[in-house]
Amino acid sequence: MLAVFEQCIGKAPPELNVAAAGQRRECNSREETAARFRSRWPDSTLYKLANDNFLGLSHGGESPKHPRSIVVMEDIFCIFSGALDNICDLRKYYGLSRQATEAMIMVEAYKVLRDRAPYPPDQVIKELEGKFSFILFDSKTSTLFLARDREGSVALHWGVGADESLVCSDDPDLINAACGQCYTPFPPGCIFISGSGLTSFDHPLHKVKAMVREDDGAKIEAVIFQVDFYTRLHSIPRRGSASNWADAAVVEGD
Template structure:
């Protein structure tokens, strides 16, 4: 799977671009070049164009049959899902869905409930997902981007920046390397990213997720890895309503 979003989507961790700072040999591509590379590598690729030049792409080539890729578009909400959930049946009942609802449909419904009605933060919703997964959700109505990866990191998921600063997300480690040069990192396991609030851990919501640069023997930054800072505790701020809970999903309460 592949997704590219313009830099105006907002709130990207600055560390994603650190390896390219001050370097003349950064080989990251433009969004158009990334799309063409994906087409050339995946003959069955299907593209889904979103607002403002953003797009999603899906291919089933080299797909693990026990960790399939899927996409749904419901009420202007698009969701790319890779992997499998062990508790899909329970989640279908919880959200009042039919037996035919796929994991991607479950994610969309969970997002809609969280956005519109839920009295609890985003980390609690994602904690209900048990399995091996990564997903990319985009709500075109208000340009909300929502990314997540399972806590054990069993599903491949990477993110980085294109030559124009666009965000690139994919489960293909070879594609992210070609697309982003050195300006990419594995998406941290057990974490979610919401562009209106930033990157957070759903396993440790009271602790900040920080980018750690990896420096070579010449002092050059050649990679960045994100991890939870368990030594720094974030302040807890009282919630004031469901709308605030979503827009401020990085308001971390221990529950």
């Protein structure tokens, strides 16, 4: 799977650029990344969105344990990779049919959060049992929503493209071509939402901090994001407006 979004939608953490500091970056443009994806996976599905943003899905190299699916409902796009162990319970909870896929469930969960805001996003993701990663985009509100399970069982990388756009993919070769050295695994047990940033869904009041790894010559090898249990975020009072649901990501405690 592949997603590329301009900076105003997917503003990546600045630490993703640290790995390429002072180095020449060999990156593909958004158009080149889309063309490379098409060439690598001719059977793929590619959705071209406004301002040259796009989403792509291919079943090439798919693991039977971690199938990929995509759904488009009411201008909401969701690519889901993996499987939910409690899918039957979630179907009942959201009032969906037995045929509803994991991607459909995530769209419904997002709509409930966006329109009625019963509780913050971290509480919703906590209810998911299984091995998964997903990319969801609401084209009406220009909201990007990413998540990965606690164990990081399903691959998901993110990085910064040549034009500072955010690139997400489960294909390390593809994201390496798109981002040069400016990419890293999306942190397990975390969510990312446009306007709210990166949050741990198990520890929403603790900061997710970038850790820089260096080799023996002090050259940066990688940037890894992980929960910093020594840094606690300030609690923000919950708002009543449904339009502000994304800001509630760090409202409630662990």
